[in-house]
Each structure stands twice: as structure tokens, then as C-alpha cells.
Amino acid sequence: MSDTRPAGDPDLTTYRDVQLSPDFSDLRRRFRRFVFPMTALFLVWYFLYVLLAAYAPGFMSHKVGGNINVALLFGLGQFVSTFAITMIYVRWADRRIDPDAERMRHQIEGEPK
Amino acid sequence: MTAPLMLPMATDIGNPTVNIIIFGLFVLATLAIVLRASRNNRTAADFYAGGRSFTGPQNGIAIAGDYLSAASFLGIAGAIALNGYDGFLYSIGFLVAWLVALLLVAELLRNTGRFTMADVLSFRLKQRPVRMAAAISTLGVCFFYLLAQMAGAGGLVALLLGVSGRTGQSIVIAVVGAIMITYVLVGGMKGTTWVQIIKAVLLVIGAGIMTIWVLAKYSFNLSGLLGAAVDNSPAAGEKLLNPGLQYGATGISKLDFISLALALVLGTAGLPHVLMRFYTVPNSKEARRSVSWAIWIIGIFYLFTLVLGYGAAAIVGPDAIKAAPGKANSAAPLLAFELGGELLLGVISAVAFATILAVVAGLTITASTSFAHDVYGQIIKKGQISGDGEVRVARYTAVVIGIVAIIGGIFANGQNIAFLVALAFAVAASANLPTILYSLFWRRFNTRGALWSIYGGLGSAIILIAFSPVVSGKVDAKTGQSLSMITDTSIDFHWFPLDNPGIVSIPLAFVLGWLGTVTSKEPVDTDKFAEMEVRSLTGAGAEKAVQH
Numbered sequence: 001m002s003d004t005r006p007a008g009d010p011d012l013t014t015y016r017d018v019q020l021s022p023d024f025s026d027l028r029r030r031f032r033r034f035v036f037p038m039t040a041l042f043l044v045w046y047f048l049y050v051l052l053a054a055y056a057p058g059f060m061s062h063k064v065g066g067n068i069n070v071a072l073l074f075g076l077g078q079f080v081s082t083f084a085i086t087m088i089y090v091r092w093a094d095r096r097i098d099p100d101a102e103r104m105r106h107q108i109e110g111e112p113k
Numbered sequence: 114m115t116a117p118l119m120l121p122m123a124t125d126i127g128n129p130t131v132n133i134i135i136f137g138l139f140v141l142a143t144l145a146i147v148l149r150a151s152r153n154n155r156t157a158a159d160f161y162a163g164g165r166s167f168t169g170p171q172n173g174i175a176i177a178g179d180y181l182s183a184a185s186f187l188g189i190a191g192a193i194a195l196n197g198y199d200g201f202l203y204s205i206g207f208l209v210a211w212l213v214a215l216l217l218v219a220e221l222l223r224n225t226g227r228f229t230m231a232d233v234l235s236f237r238l239k240q241r242p243v244r245m246a247a248a249i250s251t252l253g254v255c256f257f258y259l260l261a262q263m264a265g266a267g268g269l270v271a272l273l274l275g276v277s278g279r280t281g282q283s284i285v286i287a288v289v290g291a292i293m294i295t296y297v298l299v300g301g302m303k304g305t306t307w308v309q310i311i312k313a314v315l316l317v318i319g320a321g322i323m324t325i326w327v328l329a330k331y332s333f334n335l336s337g338l339l340g341a342a343v344d345n346s347p348a349a350g351e352k353l354l355n356p357g358l359q360y361g362a363t364g365i366s367k368l369d370f371i372s373l374a375l376a377l378v379l380g381t382a383g384l385p386h387v388l389m390r391f392y393t394v395p396n397s398k399e400a401r402r403s404v405s406w407a408i409w410i411i412g413i414f415y416l417f418t419l420v421l422g423y424g425a426a427a428i429v430g431p432d433a434i435k436a437a438p439g440k441a442n443s444a445a446p447l448l449a450f451e452l453g454g455e456l457l458l459g460v461i462s463a464v465a466f467a468t469i470l471a472v473v474a475g476l477t478i479t480a481s482t483s484f485a486h487d488v489y490g491q492i493i494k495k496g497q498i499s500g501d502g503e504v505r506v507a508r509y510t511a512v513v514i515g516i517v518a519i520i521g522g523i524f525a526n527g528q529n530i531a532f533l534v535a536l537a538f539a540v541a542a543s544a545n546l547p548t549i550l551y552s553l554f555w556r557r558f559n560t561r562g563a564l565w566s567i568y569g570g571l572g573s574a575i576i577l578i579a580f581s582p583v584v585s586g587k588v589d590a591k592t593g594q595s596l597s598m599i600t601d602t603s604i605d606f607h608w609f610p611l612d613n614p615g616i617v618s619i620p621l622a623f624v625l626g627w628l629g630t631v632t633s634k635e636p637v638d639t640d641k642f643a644e645m646e647v648r649s650l651t652g653a654g655a656e657k658a659v660q661h
Contacts, residue, residue, distance in 0.1 A: 018651075019643040027650060035216040043378070046209045050374040053202060053356035054367040061355040066336030067343065071198055071356050078205045079412050085212055086408045090401060093220075098398055101651045108653035 014108055027100050034092060042085055049074050128455045129275035135463035140292060143311055143467075147296055147304035156659060157500035160301035160507060161228040161482045162392040164659035167306060169399040173406020176390050178309030180207075180381075180407065181316055181414055182472045183265045183442075183465055184534045189415070190448075191441030193422020195431055197342075197353030199360055200422055202370075204415035206377030211411065213546075214382040215404040220397035221553050221649040222388060227656050230388050231487040234548050234567075237641035239560040241492050246567040248487035250544040251385040253571060254537050255480040256521075258386070259473060259514075261533030263290070263522025266469050269442070269462075277438075283523045289470060290519035296474045297481070297511045305474045306393060312464070312471040317410060319464045320417040323445075326452050327424035338420065341427035353426065369611045373535060376615030380538030383545030386479040395658035421445055428452070473518060481510035535613055536578055543570030543618040547626045553649060555630075556642055562630030570622030577614035582607050 018024050052060055053071065060071035154160055167175070185207060192200030226232035231247035266289050276282055296304055331337040343353050352358045360370035381387060391400045425434060425444040428451050437443040449461040485507035490498050525533070547566045551558040578584065586605030587596040595602045611617075648654050 013640050013643065015644040015647045015653075016640055018647045018653075024647060024650075028646070031650060039213070039216050042209065042212050046205075046378060047374070049205070050202075050371060053198075054360065054370050057355055057357045057361055061351075066334075067339035067354060068336050069354055072339075072354070075198075075201055075205055078209055079416065082209055082212060082408060083412060086215060086405050089216060090405045093401060094398070097650075101397075104647075104651040105653040108647070108651065 018104060018108055023100065024104060027097070027104070031097060034089070034096075038085060038089065042081065045081060046078065049078060128459065131455050131459040132274055132462045135459045136466050139311075139315075139463050139467050140470075143308050144295070146307045146311065147300035150303040150307050151300045154301045154303060157228070157486075157504050158656065158659050159303065160504045161478075161486065162389075162656075163302040163306050165393060165395050165656060166658045167393045167399075169394055169402025170406050171310060172306070172390060172394045172399070172403040174313045174410060175306045175309035175393075176387065176403055176407035177410035177414070178311075178313030178316070178471055179386060179390060179475045180411055181313065181468065182262060182534070183269065183468045184261060185415075186316065186320070186418070186468060187265075187269075187442040187445050187465060188534075189418045190421045190425060191434065191444040192359075193419060194425035194429070194434055194444040195441050196359040197346075197349060197423075197426070198356050199358050199370075201419055202356065202360075202374070203377070204418060206374050207381070208408070208412050208415055210378045210381035211404060211408045213379065214387070215401070215408065217553070218382045218388070218549060219391050219400045219404045222549070223391045223394065223397045223400040224649045224652045224655045225553075225645055226392065228389070228392060228486050229483050230385050230545065230549070231483065231491075234552055234563060236552065236645050237638050238552070238558075238563055239635075243560055243563050243567075244487050244491055246564050247545075247548075248483050248492075250540070250567050250571050251483040251487075252480055253575075254383075254385055254541045254545070255476045255483075255514075256517075257533055257537040257540065258384075259476045259480075259518045260521045260525050261537065262469050262473050262476070263518050264525035264533065265442070266466075266522060266526075269465055269469065274462075279526070282526055286522045286526065287519050289466070289473070290515050290522065293470055293473045293477060293518075294512055294515035296470075297477050297515070298508055302393060302478055302482075305471075305478050306390075308467075308471045308474055312467045313410065315464050316468060317414055317417075319461055320414060320421065323424075323449060323452060323457070323461070324417040324420045327420050327428070327448070330424075330428070335420075338423055338427060342423040345427050345430045348431065353423075365610050368616065369613060372611050372613040372616035375619055376535065376539040376542050376613055379542035379546050379615075379619060381541075383541035383549060384537070385483065385541070385545070386475050389479050389482065390475075392656070396655065397652050421448060424448055477511050477514050477518070480514050481507045484510045484514075536574075539578070539613055539615045539618065540571060540574045542615060543574040543622045544568075545570075547619075547622045551626050551630075552645075556646075557630055557637055558626070559630050559633050559635045559637065561633035561635065562626045562628075565629030566622045566626030569625035570618055573621050574614045574618040577609045577611075577618060580607050581609045581612055581614065583612045 060069065062070045064070060064073065153164065158164055189200055189204050192203060222233050225236055230251055231244045234247045235243040263286060266286050274285065276285055296308055328338065331341065339354055343351055346353050349358055360366045391403065394400050394403055422444065425448040429444065429447045434441065434444045434447060437447060446458055446461055450458040485503050489506045490496065490503045544567050547570060548563050551562060583597060584607065585597050585599045586607040588602055589596055
């Protein structure tokens with residue numbers, strides 16, 4: 001393990017150099033801080049829904065108006081949340097990931113090792 | 114289910130001539146487009162990845178085309194018509210699964226790989242063993258998925274073209290297979306992608322028209338439609354709208370439902386033919402746009418199937434659906450006939466056929482790419498092969514896979530489609546997803562971890578299926594008929610209680626990946642890991658689009 005070496009060490013490959021740079025660490029942290037909690041969120045919501053459907057049929061069958069019941073609303077809610085997360089992520093990544101990623105890509109490809 | 118498909122044509126609906134003409138037009142139109150698209154099929158990147166020149170929206174539509182197989186169109190509509198709300202649960206799992214692909218897999222995979230899933234998995238591990246394992250699991254998943262589509266083709270034939278009898282159906286399966294081989298040979302990934310795009314557009318428009326039609330009949334009142342579906346389903350009644358009609362019976366069936374839900378949500382991001390589509394766009398931003406488009410199209414389509422399923426229950430009725438050849442799968446075509454007569458049935462039938470054709474073409478190109486690029490090019494020839502040589506092997510492989518699919522389809526004709534598709538999802542979620550996630554996000558992950566996870570996930574999923582009630586020993590309590598693949602009720606070797614292995618095999622594959630890694634002394638290739646991590650996030654060094 002030589003992760004203690006700082007960026008800019010001439011012995012490092014270009015990719016190692018970039019990997020150790022603060023800019024890249026920052027990008028990686030930003031990416032992971034968004035996608036990991038978001039993944040946890042939608043998985044929890046999905047399995048909550050699945051478990052309710054399996055073990056709380058009484059609650060899910062509760063009518064809220066006409067023939068529309070809780071189960072249908074929750075099901076449609078999964079669609080809404082999926083669409084919403086998709087839109088939020090795409091907007092976020094376009095603004096918060098792409099510009100920095102693009103800049104680093106040019107740096108790396110502009111000066112091959 | 115086997116029995117009804119072998120009966121003589123039991124319905125007198127529809128006009129096979131109209132169906133065949135509309136389907137023929139689709140084949141001619143797509144072949145013309147495939148021929149046009151194939152003029153630039155020179156390099157390996159052209160043949161395998163369509164020159165990486167599709168836009169995000171185009172690829173998103175094609176992904177939807179790949180994903181919305183006959184099982185999801187006919188299968189889900191039928192499941193909702195007969196099992197009500199429990200059918201709807203399938204579509205939710207199929208949709209939410211895309212978020213895994215969007216957030217964790219699509220862009221990183223596009224940035225690090227070239228043509229196949231194995232490219233990414235073997236990136237920083239020992240090339241040959243990992244590539245071999247990834248190729249085997251790719252071929253395995255593709256095979257089960259192919260078989261499901263081809264088996265479905267036989268059933269559709271009985272319903273839609275009025276071809277009864279085993280021989281006639283076998284001929285149609287062979288014709289479907291031959292057309293598909295032609296698409297792949299001539300068009301490569303580019304041609305196949307255009308077939309997917311056209312099919313997806315037709316499918317969504319067709320389902321959309323039917324949905325509006327059904328809603329119009331109930332003055333756009335969803336509650337009214339649901340009420341009519343309940344009124345027309347005396348056996349299920351109110352239960353049609355509640356979860357549990359299919360899966361709520363016992364503790365085991367509830368557990369089975371959770372197992373299925375797990376396989377569905379984690380399977381998509383491990384399906385090789387879906388992963389390969391991310392290589393057809395020029396960069397990760399377009400890969401992101403692809404998934405976003407695919408999610409919208411797939412989601413809207415599943416909302417359509419909700420209306421179509423309850424619409425079929427309300428307008429056609431469960432008894433008529435169960436009596437038709439193809440049973441649940443015939444709900445959507447029967448509904449089309451009730452709404453728009455022969456013409457609409459013809460259009461919907463042709464679309465359903467086109468669906469099978471397109472999905473089979475997508476699977477064939479994935480499997481042949483994996484064999485030619487991973488097994489032949491990288492393992493046997495150790496990369497010492499020209500792109501042309503590899504593509505030639507890919508073409509031969511496509512023919513072989515096509516023939517295997519035709520033979521398999523003829524033998525599997527009448528088998529339970531949903532079982533085969535669920536198996537493919539369970540295998541993909543167990544064998545592929547853990548290794549994909551570990552190799553992208555876990556620095557310490559190593560070769561032993563990958564091999565244990567892939568082979569362990571693949572093996573446990575297949576073994577558990579083989580000894581599940583799906584294969585033997587499931588008997589309908591009321592009728593005494595077998596519900597398993599082996600229809601002889603005296604043969605019963607099942608000991609695993611669930612239909613779907615996901616709840617065991619998926620966690621097992623994750624644990625094996627971890628255990629293999631921590632018990633191995635293989636050092637981390639820090640330079641390779643740095644390259645993979647930096648490339649995956651920044652897109653540096655990623656394969657570019659082909660310029661013509």
C-alpha cells in the first residue's frame with residue numbers, strides 16, 4: 001500500500017496521480033455521497049412496500065375513495081418516486097459531476113504518461 | 114402450461130391472414146432499415162457496439178425495446194387480469210430495478226468497458242479466470258432468457274396465427290429464429306438497435322391506444338374500471354384489487370414473493386444484454402440519458418399494462434381468458450379484439466411477434482459477442498487477434514446460438530415463460546450483480562472473491578431452481594394437475610420450498626464475494642485499481658465513438 005504518497009510524485013502513473021489528487025477525491029466523495037444514500041432510500045421504500053403487500057394486506061386493502069385502495073396508491077407511489085429520483089439524479093449529475101469529470105478527463109488525455 | 118397449446122385452435126377470433134400481413138410488413142420494413150444501417154459495419158466496435166454512435170434517447174428507446182419482452186407485455190397484462198394486484202407487483206419490481214442501473218452501474222460500466230460485462234469484471238483482476246467466469250454467466254443468463262422468449266413464440270403462434278399442432282408451431286419458431294439470425298448477421302448491433310427502436314415505438318403506441326380506448330369506455334374513471342373488473346371476476350371479487358391473491362396464501366408463498374421481489378429489483382442491472390447496450394453510446398453522459406429515457410418509457414408502459422390488465426378482466430372476463438389458448442398470455446390480444454376487432458388484434462399480434470423477434474436478436478448479439486470477444490478473442494487467442502477475426506467468430510457464433518435457440522424453443526414450446534424469465538433474473542442478480550458492484554466500489558476485491566461470487570451465485574441459483582417446486586412436485590390442490598415443468602405428478606424431487614431462489618442465492622453470492630476476497634492473499638493491483646476508479650468516474654481513456 002503506498003496510498004500515503006502524495007499526488008505529484010514522479011514515480012506515480014498518471015491515473016494514480018489523479019486518484020490521489022484532492023480534486024478527484026472530492027469528485028468521488030460527492031458522487032458516493034449522492035448515489036449511496038439514494039440507493040438505500042429507494043431500496044428501503046421498495047422493500048417497505050413489498051413487505052406491506054405481503055404481511056399487511058388489511059392495511060393495503062383499505063379503500064380511500066371509490067375502488068382506489070392504499071395498495072394502488074403505494075404502487076403508483078413507486079412509479080412516482082422512481083421517476084422523481086431519475087430526474088433529480090440526472091439534473092444533479094449533469095451539474096455536479098460532468099464539468100469536473102470532463103476537466104479531469106482532458107487533463108489525463110491531454111498529457112499521456 | 115402445456116396442455117392448452119396442443120389443442121386444436123380453440124378461438125375463432127381474429128383473422129390470421131391480417132395478422133400475418135401486418136407482421137410481414139414489419140419484417141420487411143425492419144429488414145430494409147437493417148440493410149441500410151449495416152453499410153457501415155466494418156470494425157468490431159461497429160458490429161458489437163453499433164459504432165458507439167447512438168444518442169442517449171435512441172439508446173434509451175432501444176433499451177426499453179430490449180426490456181419490454183413478450184413476458185412483460187402479454188405476461189403482466191395477463192397476470193393483472195387474472196391475479197389482479199399481484200400482477201402489478203411484477204411491473205413495479207421491473208421498474209424500480211432500473212434505479213440500480215442508473216445510480217450504480219450504467220455510467221461507470223460505460224467508462225471502463227469496451228464490449229462486454231467481462232471487460233469490466235476482469236479489468237483489475239486476473240484476466241483469464243475472471244473473464245471465463247463472466248462469459249459463462251453471460252451465456253447462461255442469455256440462454257435462459259432466449260429459451261423463455263422462444264418458448265413464448267410457440268404459444269403466441271397458436272393464439273395469433275391460428276397455427277395449431279406441434280409441427281406447424283415448430284416451423285413458425287424456426288422462421289422466427291431464421292429472421293432473427295439474419296438481423297444479427299447483417300445488421301450487427303446497429304441493425305439490432307434499430308429493430309429495438311422501431312419495435313419499442315410500435316409497442317408503446319399500440320399499448321397507449323388500447324389504454325386510452327379502455328379508459329374512454331369508463332369515462333376516464335379508474336375507479337369505475339376497477340369496479341367493472343371486480344364485477345366481472347366473480348371468483349376473485351374484491352380480492353382482485355388487493356395484494357395477496359396469488360402470493361398471500363401461506364407463509365411460504367409470502368416468502369416466495371419476497372424472494373421474487375429481490376431477484377427482480379437486483380436482476381436488471383446484471384442482465385448482460387442490458388449492460389451491453391450502454392456501450393452503444395459515445396460517453397457516460399449519454400449512458401445516463403439512455404437510462405433516464407428507458408425509465409420513463411418502461412414506467413409509462415407498465416402504467417398502460419395496469420389499465421390493460423384490469424381492462425381485460427372487465428371487458429373480456431377471466432373465464433374467456435382462461436379458456437383461450439395461451440391462457441393469461443392471451444389477455445391483451447383478446448382485449449384488442451374486443452376493442453378494435455380484427456385490425457387492432459392484427460396490429461397488437463404483429464407487435465407482440467416483433468417483440469419476441471427483437472428481444473431474441475438482442476440476446477443473440479450479446480451472447481455471440483461474449484463468446485467471440487471474451488472466450489475466443491481474449492482467452493483462447495489471448496488478445497492476439499484482429500477485430501475482423503473476432504467479428505467473423507461472432508457471426509458464426511450468432512448462427513450457432515440462433516440454431517440452439519430454435520431447437521430449444523421447439524422443445525420448450527408450451528413451458529412456463531414466467532418461470533424462465535424469473536430464473537434469468539435470479540441468475541443475473543446472483544451471479545453478476547455482486548461482482549459488478551464489488552469490482553466498481555470495493556478496492557480490496559480480488560480474483561478469488563470474483564470467482565467465488567460468480568460461480569457460487571450461478572451454481573446456487575441453478576441448483577435451487579432444479580430442486581424447486583417449479584421443476585417438480587407442484588400440484589394444483591383443486592384440480593390435481595401438475596403445475597411444474599415435469600408434468601408427471603409421480604416424479605417429485607423438490608426439497609427447496611420456494612419457486613424463486615433469489616432470497617438465498619443473492620445474499621450467498623455477496624457473502625462468497627466477501628469471503629473469497631478476505632481469505633485470498635492476492636495483493637491489490639493499485640495501479641490498475643487507480644486506472645479503473647479514475648476512468649469510471651471521469652471517462653478518461655474510455656472508448657470513443659467510431660467516426661465514419
